[in-house]
Amino acid sequence: MKTNPPLKKAAAAPAPKTRSLNLVTAVNEALDLALAADERVMILGEDVGRNGGVFRATDGLWKKYGDERVVDTPLAEIGIVGGAIGLAVAGMRPIAEIQFDGFMPAVFDQVVCHLGRIRSRSRGKLSVPMVLRAPHGGLIHAPEHHSESPEAYFCHTPGIKVVIPSTPYDAKGLLLAAVESPDPVVFFEPKLLYRSAVGEVPSGHYTVPIGKARIVQEGNDLTILTWGAMTVTSQKAAKKLAEEDGASIEIVDLRTLSPVDLETVLASIFKTGRCVIAHEAPNSGSWAAELSALIAERAFLKLLSPVMRVGGWDIRMPLFRLEQYYIPDADRVVMAARKALNF
Amino acid sequence: MPLKTVATLDVKRLEILSPDGAVDESLMPKVKDELLLKMYRMMRQIRSFDERAILLQRSGRLGTYPMITGQEATQCVPPLALKPSDWAVPTYRGGGVYFARGMQMRYALLYWAGDDRGTHFPDGNRDMMFSIPVGTHLTQVMGLAWAEKLKKKGGVAMTYCGDGTSSKGDLHEALTFAGQFKLPAIYIIENNGWAISVPRSRQAASETLAQKAWGYGVAGIQVDGNDPLAVYKAAADAVARARGGDGPTLIECETYRMSHHTTADDATRYRSDKAVESWRRKDPIVRMKKFLVERKLWSEAKEKALAVETKKWIDEEVAAYESFPPPNPLDMFANNYEHATWPLVEQRAQLEELLKFKGGAKILTELPPAEGRFP
Numbered sequence: 001m002k003t004n005p006p007l008k009k010a011a012a013a014p015a016p017k018t019r020s021l022n023l024v025t026a027v028n029e030a031l032d033l034a035l036a037a038d039e040r041v042m043i044l045g046e047d048v049g050r051n052g053g054v055f056r057a058t059d060g061l062w063k064k065y066g067d068e069r070v071v072d073t074p075l076a077e078i079g080i081v082g083g084a085i086g087l088a089v090a091g092m093r094p095i096a097e098i099q100f101d102g103f104m105p106a107v108f109d110q111v112v113c114h115l116g117r118i119r120s121r122s123r124g125k126l127s128v129p130m131v132l133r134a135p136h137g138g139l140i141h142a143p144e145h146h147s148e149s150p151e152a153y154f155c156h157t158p159g160i161k162v163v164i165p166s167t168p169y170d171a172k173g174l175l176l177a178a179v180e181s182p183d184p185v186v187f188f189e190p191k192l193l194y195r196s197a198v199g200e201v202p203s204g205h206y207t208v209p210i211g212k213a214r215i216v217q218e219g220n221d222l223t224i225l226t227w228g229a230m231t232v233t234s235q236k237a238a239k240k241l242a243e244e245d246g247a248s249i250e251i252v253d254l255r256t257l258s259p260v261d262l263e264t265v266l267a268s269i270f271k272t273g274r275c276v277i278a279h280e281a282p283n284s285g286s287w288a289a290e291l292s293a294l295i296a297e298r299a300f301l302k303l304l305s306p307v308m309r310v311g312g313w314d315i316r317m318p319l320f321r322l323e324q325y326y327i328p329d330a331d332r333v334v335m336a337a338r339k340a341l342n343f
Numbered sequence: 344m345p346l347k348t349v350a351t352l353d354v355k356r357l358e359i360l361s362p363d364g365a366v367d368e369s370l371m372p373k374v375k376d377e378l379l380l381k382m383y384r385m386m387r388q389i390r391s392f393d394e395r396a397i398l399l400q401r402s403g404r405l406g407t408y409p410m411i412t413g414q415e416a417t418q419c420v421p422p423l424a425l426k427p428s429d430w431a432v433p434t435y436r437g438g439g440v441y442f443a444r445g446m447q448m449r450y451a452l453l454y455w456a457g458d459d460r461g462t463h464f465p466d467g468n469r470d471m472m473f474s475i476p477v478g479t480h481l482t483q484v485m486g487l488a489w490a491e492k493l494k495k496k497g498g499v500a501m502t503y504c505g506d507g508t509s510s511k512g513d514l515h516e517a518l519t520f521a522g523q524f525k526l527p528a529i530y531i532i533e534n535n536g537w538a539i540s541v542p543r544s545r546q547a548a549s550e551t552l553a554q555k556a557w558g559y560g561v562a563g564i565q566v567d568g569n570d571p572l573a574v575y576k577a578a579a580d581a582v583a584r585a586r587g588g589d590g591p592t593l594i595e596c597e598t599y600r601m602s603h604h605t606t607a608d609d610a611t612r613y614r615s616d617k618a619v620e621s622w623r624r625k626d627p628i629v630r631m632k633k634f635l636v637e638r639k640l641w642s643e644a645k646e647k648a649l650a651v652e653t654k655k656w657i658d659e660e661v662a663a664y665e666s667f668p669p670p671n672p673l674d675m676f677a678n679n680y681e682h683a684t685w686p687l688v689e690q691r692a693q694l695e696e697l698l699k700f701k702g703g704a705k706i707l708t709e710l711p712p713a714e715g716r717f718p
Contacts, residue, residue, distance in 0.1 A: 046507075050613045051540030074546045075477065075507030075538045103476050106511075141457060143407050143435075145475035284686060313690045318675050320406060320457030325672035331700055 004127050007093055007180045008038040009205060016204035024194040026168035026201050027057045027133075030175035031095065033205055035065050038093060041179060044071040044080055045097030045133075054099055055135060055194050077106040081132060085114055088130040088184075095179060098134040101188075102145030107132075108153070115184050116159020131178045136164060136188035137229050137280050138327050141320045148317055149228075149281035154186045155258040155290065161210055162258040164188040166231035168199045170255055173208030181210060190229040197232070213261035215268070219250035222274040222337055225265060225291060227254045230278045230328065237278075237333035247341055257287055265291070266299055273304035274340045280327045283311035305343030308336040354554045356565040359572040362625045364633030372576040376640055378423065382571045383631045383641065384649060386415035389439045390628060391653045392448055395661065396438075399452070400606040404665070408455045409436040413601030416571040416627035417533050419443045421501060421578035421594075429582075430487045430500035432471045432480050434533065437503060444470055448657075452664040460670060469498075478508035481517035481530070488521065488528035488591070499585040501529040501578075507538025509555065510546045518593065522559035527585035529578065530561075530593045534568065535600035540613040556593035568596030569627040572634075599625070672698065 021029070034041045043058055049072035052059030062070040073080050077098055084096035098104050111132075119127045138147030154162045163178055163185055165171040171189065178185035190197075216231060217238060226234045231253045238249035250268050254260060269275055275295060277288040292307040310328045318326050359370045393412050399405040411418060418439025422431050425444075433440035438451050445465045454461025464470040471487075474480040484502040491498035504514060509532050521528045532552045536543050549555070556563025562584065566577045574596055581592035599622035603610045635641035676683065676691040683691075 046538070047540045049540075052612070054539065054608075072541050072545055074510035075505075075541065076510040076512065078512055079510070106476060106479075141406055143455075143457075143475060313675065313694070314684075314686045315675055315679050315690075319454070319459045319461070321670055322459070322672050322675055323457075325694060325697075326675060332697060335697065335700060 016202040026172040177207040216251035219248035236330035410602035478513035488526040506534040518559040521591040525590035553595035568598030
């Protein structure tokens with residue numbers, strides 16, 4: 001018996017309308033569609049029910065789908081994630097929410113020792129089709145431990161996929177793809193963009209494929225590889241570089257961090273020969289480090305300058321008065337790009 | 344064979360001062376009038392401080408702030424049973440604990456304004472920063488208590504967690520060790536009824552949180568957390584037991600979060616005003632005032648004088664908080680290691696370069712001097 005038959009998909013609306021939505025509303029819409037499509041889908045987490053989530057990502061869903069499908073759990077992250085793993089193995093399609101990135105280390109035991117290993121350990125008999133959602137990143141003047149960028153820890157863990165959208169369109173399409181994924185997906189949502197990123201979103205069901213990057217803008221002189229809220233920062237930097245240096249910048253928003261869309265990344269590097277990787281996490285041991293290793297291994301002779309990483313410093317995330325000096329801003333991306341361009 | 348009862352729970356609840364000011368003299372702790380007055384003054388002052396902090400936040404002069412109102416007895420009173428040389432570790436909603444430990448509240452404001460200079464404890468105290476990932480300090484406090492036991496000087500460690508946090512595995516492991524090694528630890532569950540929007544009823548299905556203690560061979564008691572006398576007696580008894588080598592105690596203080604979770608929360612989305620109103624009648628400050636007036640220890644004249652003094656104190660703390668110069672960004676690199684590692688030396692130079700890029704060379708001379716030790 002197959003424990004986990006594929007997810008039922010919502011019938012595509014006859015003529016999907018597009019509306020202008022912010023990112024958190026797009027997330028909410030994806031969750032709503034997933035809950036409506038298949039009765040096995042459920043949401044569990046802290047404050048996700050009556051309160052609709054601290055960022056309102058689950059707003060209205062508790063009322064619509066009831067207390068068994070949108071569940072305010074006791075305050076216990078290991079319970080949420082371990083429980084979601086069990087639910088998924090036994091045939092449910094849980095979407096677990098960890099309220100803040102800084103509360104994710106609590107669930108490492110479950111993620112590292114189990115989430116990505118159950119399919120392999122059971123010789124393919126069992127699978128864990130669950131989504132682990134969490135807000136990501138800083139710059140919203142949040143309290144301590146509420147502005148972290150822990151993606152590298154998860155990307156380092158085999159057996160799971162790691163996704164981070166930067167537009168409302170991608171947020172909805174990738175989240176629906178994550179819920180339908182037969183394997184566990186860690187789904188980061190850049191909290192800076194929850195309300196500030198606004199874009200056209202179709203009303204019905206659609207998916208954005210996991211494992212495919214997005215070319216934000218095309219260019220010939222230098223590639224900026226980025227993800228999450230840094231995509232927006234990179235766009236500002238590219239504008240400045242175009243205006244002040246006449247440089248033509250290509251921006252690749254990875255969207256999926258693991259598995260990375262190497263084809264798109266390498267195609268861009270082959271074209272430009274120069275690369276800056278911009279992200280919020282501390283540089284050492286970061287996902288930017290992995291990307292630069294991949295580029296060094298596979299595009300060495302095409303490079304015109306060393307790959308530059310622009311990330312947080314190798315210190316803890318400071319309290320918010322100094323966060324703008326910790327998380328790279330457009331100036332830091334510009335400085336790194338100039339070093340690469342003038343190498 | 345018939346089933347035998349091998350263990351029973353006898354969970355007691357301690358109440359001494361009723362909401363209308365009546366006292367159960369048989370349970371009254373032996374404390375000096377001076378201490379009773381200190382309890383009242385502290386609760387009154389921290390309530391006013393809380394009100395001012397909310398105003399500061401609402402007018403954009405403070406970041407997200409977690410309110411204390413309603414929980415003054417649970418927070419201000421237990422630390423009064425400690426010596427400065429004992430350990431105290433509150434939760435993030437622990438302004439009253441820090442205040443009772445003698446912290447200058449300008450630093451609390453600084454912390455909630457997003458400034459790392461805000462974790463400034465009085466010298467000589469053994470306090471530790473609260474943990475924002477809730478409950479992660481509970482095992483550490485077990486370790487603090489463990490060290491005190493090994494040092495054999497009678498030191499104890501007191502800590503807090505919320506009703507929500509009592510659901511986390513951290514408390515289980517902390518109490519398992521504390522019970523096993525008979526550590527001089529006092530664990531206070533500050534049960535304020537709410538973990539953001541999730542009510543106490545959605546945490547453990549047990550009747551009380553105090554009864555968790557029995558699972559670990561730890562002494563446990565439930566206390567009316569809005570009754571300063573009961574809170575004091577429970578804390579003082581637990582401290583005496585810990586100092587005397589009789590091991591840890593878990594105290595559930597049943598109180599109520601009268602305000603939102605923080606200034607970033609809107610409690611009207613998930614709870615009714617009715618429950619809040621019913622708790623208003625149990626206000627620890629009102630209760631303590633009735634008691635003190637009854638005992639002729641307090642008067643309206645003294646109340647007025649305290650109000651004036653409190654306003655002056657808060658004005659001074661706010662002024663001191665607002666007169667801190669902006670933090671120097673380079674300070675981020677201080678205190679990360681005893682001796683800074685090469686990536687930090689290099690990256691600090693990169694940040695200097697960035698600051699010059701942003702503001703020209705003069706920006707570095709305009710910045711306040713870096714305070715932290717580097718390298």
